[in-house]
Amino acid sequence: MANRESGITLREGARVLIRSPRAADRREYCAIRRDSHDFLTPWEPVPARPVTEEERFDQLLHSNRSEDLERVFVCARDDGRILGNINISNIVRGCFQSAVLGYWCRQDAAGQGFMTEGLRLVAEFAFEDLGLHRLEANIQPSNAPSIGLVRRVGFQQEGYSPRYLKIAGEWRDHERWTLLAEDWRTAAETRPEP
Numbered sequence: 001m002a003n004r005e006s007g008i009t010l011r012e013g014a015r016v017l018i019r020s021p022r023a024a025d026r027r028e029y030c031a032i033r034r035d036s037h038d039f040l041t042p043w044e045p046v047p048a049r050p051v052t053e054e055e056r057f058d059q060l061l062h063s064n065r066s067e068d069l070e071r072v073f074v075c076a077r078d079d080g081r082i083l084g085n086i087n088i089s090n091i092v093r094g095c096f097q098s099a100v101l102g103y104w105c106r107q108d109a110a111g112q113g114f115m116t117e118g119l120r121l122v123a124e125f126a127f128e129d130l131g132l133h134r135l136e137a138n139i140q141p142s143n144a145p146s147i148g149l150v151r152r153v154g155f156q157q158e159g160y161s162p163r164y165l166k167i168a169g170e171w172r173d174h175e176r177w178t179l180l181a182e183d184w185r186t187a188a189e190t191r192p193e194p
Contacts, residue, residue, distance in 0.1 A: 006061070010072065011121040016083065018072045018112050018121045021061055028059045028082055032106045034105065038108035043143055045167055060085075067091070070130065074105075074118030078163070083109045086122045088130070097133035099126065113129065119153045129180040134181070138164055138174040140150075150177045155189045 007022035008148060021029075033040070051059070062181035064071040071089040084105035091099040101122070105115045126132045137155060139146045155177040163171035 006064075010125050012077065013117045013121050015077055016074050016117045016121070018118055018125065019089050021064060021071055021073055023061060025082060026054065026061075026140055029060075030054055032082060033057075036104075036107040037065060037088050039110070040104050041141060041168070043146070043167065044104070045170065047164055070126075072122055072125070074114060074121075076114070082106070083114045084118060086118060088126055088132075088135075089141065091126075091130070091132070097131060098129075099132055099135055101135055101137045103137075115149055116152045119149060123153060123184055132181065135179045137177045139177060140167070140172050141175055147175070148178070150179075153179065154183060154184070155179045156183075167170050 005025070006020055009017050009019045011018050011085055023157075033053045033056065046058075060071055064068055068089070068091040070091070072086045072088070074084040074086060076083055078144065081183045084103060086096050086101060086103040088099045088101060101119075102113065103119065121133060135155075136158075137146075137150050138161060142146075156176055156179070159176040161174045162177055164174035165172055
């Protein structure tokens with residue numbers, strides 16, 4: 001079931017916490033997206049029509065109220081600033097219990113391990129609280145930092161999807177990376193404490 005309350009802390013780690021978005025995040029979110037625009041653009045789909053960052057945030061906040069989507073902010077524990085966003089989308093229940101991940105990190109926080117910790121917390125939340133069995137991330141082969149991120153968290157490359165997603169007006173190939181609940185639990189048993 002989708003988290004219906006805004007701003008609720010879902011998990012805490014050593015340096016980050018994950019929480020649901022809240023209306024009060026609008027100004028910070030929009031500033032981050034503007035400041036990180038050039039950093040994020042090569043990896044993100046282009047909306048059908050141009051949208052402002054304010055419209056993007058309003059859509060994010062409104063769409064988090066569905067059963068097939070959880071939007072999570074990765075925030076610094078020390079001061080609460082938003083470091084990135086992870087979406088657990090296309091949640092399918094029944095015998096599938098699967099979802100697709102999408103994520104981004106603000107440019108000035110990239111490469112510092114925040115998203116690794118955040119994605120580990122999201123996986124824990126997805127498997128333990130949402131009861132999912134499988135998480136999938138689709139990544140352009142040239143996006144080495146993103147591939148490194150999912151590898152560190154324990155995802156395995158499962159396949160290759162030619163012309164999977166339209167990015168910057170072109171259909172781009174993607175690698176399919178997955179993490180299964182039982183693999184996550186096995187890895188968690190041997191993972192050292194942060």
